[in-house]
Amino acid sequence: MKIEVQYNKEMYLDPLVTxxxxxxxxxxxxxxxxxxxxxxINGKEPTVIIEKGRLLRFLKDDKELFRGVIFSYxxxxxxxxxxxAYDENIYLTKNVDTKKFTNMTAxxxxxxxxxxxxxxxxxxxxTGYVFPKLxxxxxxxxxxxxxxxxxTSKQIGRRFILISKEGKLQLIEQKRxxxxxxxxxxxxxxxxxxxxxxxxxxxxxxxxxxxxxxxxISTIVENQSLMQNYGLMQHIEESNVDHxxxxxxxxxxxxxxxxxxxxxxxxxxxxxxxxxxxxxxxHVSETMTNLSGNYHVSTDTHTFQNKVxxxxxxxxxxxx
Numbered sequence: 001m002k003i004e005v006q007y008n009k010e011m012y013l014d015p016l017v018t019x020x021x022x023x024x025x026x027x028x029x030x031x032x033x034x035x036x037x038x039x040x041i042n043g044k045e046p047t048v049i050i051e052k053g054r055l056l057r058f059l060k061d062d063k064e065l066f067r068g069v070i071f072s073y074x075x076x077x078x079x080x081x082x083x084x085a086y087d088e089n090i091y092l093t094k095n096v097d098t099k100k101f102t103n104m105t106a107x108x109x110x111x112x113x114x115x116x117x118x119x120x121x122x123x124x125x126x127t128g129y130v131f132p133k134l135x136x137x138x139x140x141x142x143x144x145x146x147x148x149x150x151x152t153s154k155q156i157g158r159r160f161i162l163i164s165k166e167g168k169l170q171l172i173e174q175k176r177x178x179x180x181x182x183x184x185x186x187x188x189x190x191x192x193x194x195x196x197x198x199x200x201x202x203x204x205x206x207x208x209x210x211x212x213x214x215x216x217i218s219t220i221v222e223n224q225s226l227m228q229n230y231g232l233m234q235h236i237e238e239s240n241v242d243h244x245x246x247x248x249x250x251x252x253x254x255x256x257x258x259x260x261x262x263x264x265x266x267x268x269x270x271x272x273x274x275x276x277x278x279x280x281x282x283h284v285s286e287t288m289t290n291l292s293g294n295y296h297v298s299t300d301t302h303t304f305q306n307k308v309x310x311x312x313x314x315x316x317x318x319x320x
Contacts, residue, residue: 001307005035006057007048013037016047019305022058022066024278026161026298029142030089031277033058033066040079047079056085060304065274067167087164091119092142099144101134106148106160109134110171113141122168125160125176127152154254155247161279174296178281183270185286190310191269194289202235202259203227207252209239219248223260235259264317266291272302272309284315293317 003020005013016037024031033056039046050073058066068087075081095117101109106127114121119141129152136144149160149171159174183189203226207219227233237255239248266289276282277300284291295315302311 001304001309002059002061003304004057004059004062006055006059007050008054008056011048013048019303020058021301021303023301024299026278026296028278029092029146029162030086030164031066031068032087033068033085035081035083035085037081037083038079039075039081043079046075046081050075050081050083056083060274060309063274064166067164088120088167089142089162089164089169091117092145092162092169093140095141096138097141097144098137098139099135101131101136101148103130103132104134105130106145106152107171109148110145110162110169113144114169117141120168122165122170124171125173127158127160127171129155154251154258157254157257163279174279174281177279178294179273179275181273181275181282183268183282183284183286185288188271189268189286190271192267192286192289192291194264194266194291197263197265198230200259200263201226201230201261202233202256203230204232204234205237205252205256205259206234207237207239207248207255209244209248219245219252221249221252221256223256226260266295266315266317268313268315270311270313272304272311274302274309276300276311276313277302282315291315 003014005017007013016039017035018038019036021034039048041047050070052070054070056068056070057064066087068085070083070085073081073083107124111121111124127149134148136147145162153159160171161174161177163170204220204222235255237251239251276297278297280297281294282297284295295317297313298316299314300311302309
């Protein structure tokens with residue numbers, strides 16, 4: 001395993017690095033890189049002067065896993081140093097604006113926001129669904145983009161994820177992000193846990209359209225079987241999009257499908273694979289917890305230390 005950490009396009013820190021933590025969360029805009037260094041040779045002064053705002057790249061076996069910007073660091077008198085960097089998507093959370101979008105898809109909204117704020121972007125998936133009108137007030141760029149793709153998912157059931165790759169924002173459909181690799185007990189899984197809950201389950205959905213001069217349109221759908229099993233649990237959706245009755249019905253049906261599920265939480269510690277990150281889909285086979293099938297990775301934490309790569313994952317079941 002060859003590990004390289006490039007600082008400011010001009011030097012490599014890996015001879016000084018003692019451990020690396022690379023992590024992400026599918027609910028966050030950006031991925032994070034944390035370095036631990038022994039940044040001294042003589043014990044009296046730092047070997048490298050680190051500056052905030054400088055570029056940091058992390059490569060494994062000549063493949064770039066991370067490219068981002070140093071946001072903070074700390075150093076102790078013995079030379080032990082910590083550096084925290086975030087990928088370029090951090091800037092999506094650092095800019096706030098108010099926007100109105102008319103007859104646009106989430107894809108076109110994302111491209112427009114990137115152009116407005118000088119954000120480099122690469123591949124942007126065509127999301128298909130057109131918003132008649134979408135108003136965002138005092139929202140970060142990330143909130144605007146995330147709202148657009150979340151509302152699209154509610155309407156058509158397709159799920160999308162925003163990532164940063166080689167310094168450019170990308171939007172891809174989640175089903176394309178499958179890692180052809182199996183996590184299996186007795187092979188690469190070191191530890192696993194599993195739990196179930198109905199805390200967040202909803203078996204009745206009421207959708208209220210945006211209210212202007214007219215009366216709001218109300219639509220109610222329900223899952224009778226789950227109501228009998230668990231009692232009435234209603235979700236109300238006050239849409240900020242001006243929907244007609246048919247669109248309200250479509251939204252209510254999709255919300256009920258998404259919300260009428262038993263919550264499952266599974267965590268796995270395993271030998272590391274750099275392709276397995278938040279937003280990806282993997283196959284798991286673990287006998288004690290009965291984890292079996294395809295799972296969505298919601299959070300990941302990869303550690304690289306003493307030439308050993310391990311990862312901790314939180315995963316969600318995609319079979320239900």
